[in-house]
Amino acid sequence: MTAKVVITGIGVATPNGLGVDDYWAATRVGKNAIGPVTRFDAAQYPSKLAGEIHDFTAEDHLPSRLIPQTDRMTRLALVAADCAFEDAGVKPGDIPEFDMGVVTASASGGFEFGQNELKKLWGQGSQYVSAYQSFAWFYAVNSGQISIRNGMRGPSGVVVSDQAGGLDAIAQARRQIRKGSKLIFSGGFDASICPWGWVAQLAGGLMSTDENPERAYLPFDTDANGYVPGEGGALLILEDAEAARGRGATNIYGEIAGYGATFDPKPGSGREPGLRRAIEAALADAGLTAGDIDVVFADAAGTPELDRVEADAISAVFGPGGVPVTAPKTMTGRLYSGAAPVDVVAAVLAMREGLIPPTTNVTLSPEYDIDLVTGSARTAPVRAALVLARGYGGFNSAVVVRAAD
Amino acid sequence: MSQEFTIDDLKRILLEGAGADEGVDLDSDILDTDFEELGYESLALLETGGRIEREYGISFDDDTLAENRTPRALVATVNALLKDAVGV
Incomplete structure (x- = not known):
């Protein structure tokens, strides 16, 4: 079911x-x-x-x-x-x-x-x-x-x-x-x-x-x-x-449409980290393709190695600069288990207003070919959003949130 | 002269250690109301008992809190222990 x-x-x-x-x-x-x-x-x-x-x-x-x-x-x-x-x-x-x-x-x-x-x-x-x-x-x-x-x-x-x-x-x-x-x-x-x-x-x-x-x-x-x-x-x-x-619910913010989770291979194995597979699994679970996603809420680890892994995974799935990416957690710091649920909230509110909140303080490194929303918010219709979160030690999870109607 | 433990002491310690349930008025006549009815489960009583032991320098038996189900009973038990302590 x-x-x-x-x-x-x-x-x-x-x-x-x-x-x-x-x-x-x-x-x-x-x-x-x-x-x-x-x-x-x-x-x-x-x-x-x-x-x-x-x-x-x-x-x-x-x-x-x-x-x-x-x-x-x-x-x-x-x-x-x-x-x-x-x-x-x-x-x-x-x-x-x-x-x-x-x-x-x-x-x-x-x-x-x-x-x-x-x-x-x-x-x-x-x-x-x-x-x-x-x-x-x-x-x-x-x-x-x-x-x-x-x-x-x-x-x-x-x-x-x-x-x-x-x-x-x-x-x-x-x-x-x-x-x-x-x-x-x-x-x-x-x-x-x-x-x-x-x-x-x-x-x-x-x-x-x-x-x-x-x-x-x-x-x-x-x-x-x-x-x-x-x-x-x-x-x-x-x-x-x-x-x-x-029951006449008045606030239907959005649908939890897809989910994927993977675990990274053993360090030093040389195998690709698991984040890309988690994204692809979440998209498949939602019955969507990369082109259907209007914004990605990044895990945004803030260390060069982990940022590299995330940017590579996003580019591999969406193509270079293929989707707006943002990390509003730059305003609050990382909230551990609270971070991704807050990003899901941001995603449904972005849908409601048609506005992608910004990644603050950051100037995108030329190393990464992602379309990071920096400076101020970007007006854009948002019908489906991807939220990413990684856990210390190799956890990768992705959720697709879709407008509910 | 032995120290006396009163219902007001018990109420103060209950509030410090476990707070009070919404809808329960500790200032009403609670002397014969079961602790459970007042919203204090076994853990709240364990915390309360520990605070009484610390403050009054007495020790409860393992089943003191299980056996004294009302404020009146617990106050009486504490006073008996305080009297014994002075008598030693």
Whole structure:
């Protein structure tokens, strides 16, 4: 059974916007949200910049019962879930509890919560560690907390494949709807701008050490020198297209039309990386050809080797300069599992307005023959978009989003 | 003189460690209401128990929290333990 699966509600929280309207107003004009780390003192670390969410107070949105047991990423996800329900015009009780599920992605888990409890363990003793450490750090905790808060007891889970996970979770949600679930929440949130999260990411060796917010994260630029981390993500409500129309859904943003995922060959094998095959698989799954795609939202790793792999894969499928490519994440930094769901949001909003948001701060290197949308947004009809995401260690995922009508 | 543990101490520690459910008023008469009805599951009670032990320098048995299902029972148990501690 290959029912059409559509996005009917969105909750988004990024460094440059809380909620769909704020996020898009900032993104369409290229508003930068990368700045010095303020959540902890980063002076002694080699990387000092991040995309932080500054105007979020969890206590304004969530009951006090949830505050002592949640990491920041979970608080953001719970509030985004509330917004997505409202956006979709559905209340948690409207649909039978076993027909609704939650499939999110997580790259880090609740690092800030975990760090605080480890500090208590080593600084004060085991009796000071919160009982909630048992789950608050855990990768699956966002799915679990959203499920409990909203009474969603259908198929649920978590996908852990770094940045690619944001798309892998959406694909898994689509499978569950095709198997008969009525409504699945999907997407991802990460927020680990704390010393423990920082050193874990620094160990990967791919973080930028530039201290100029406009020069630190420059994918596809001659001066590309790593990425800047950010916090946030997006949650999407996915439903069967017919069922959504049947209940009178008013926001049908777009269809999750195709998905492909591959894993890179062993390093040093000399074989081609897996990204091109993931793109081709997603196009085939959507029943589209390269010429049908109006824009590509790039993974945009920001390191020369990885940018090269991505530019080569895009050019191989679409031809040199064959499709507009953009990376609005240059405004926010890389949001780990939250990045690709945010790009899916950007893709459907690009369709709605007929406007491709820009890749900021970047001057395209002559090394790459892609049509990168730099400087400011580009007006263009968008009917189908390809979103790419890669995860540390070789994950490649691609999703095709198509206008729903 | 032994320290006394009151319902207000318990409410303060519940709020610090586990917060309060929407729709539950801890300032109403809760002395004989089951913790579960007040929205506190086993993990919330474990956290609350740990905080009481730390603050008052006492130790619960493994089943203290399972056996004392209401604020009145838990307050009484804590006070008994405090009295024993002074008596030693």
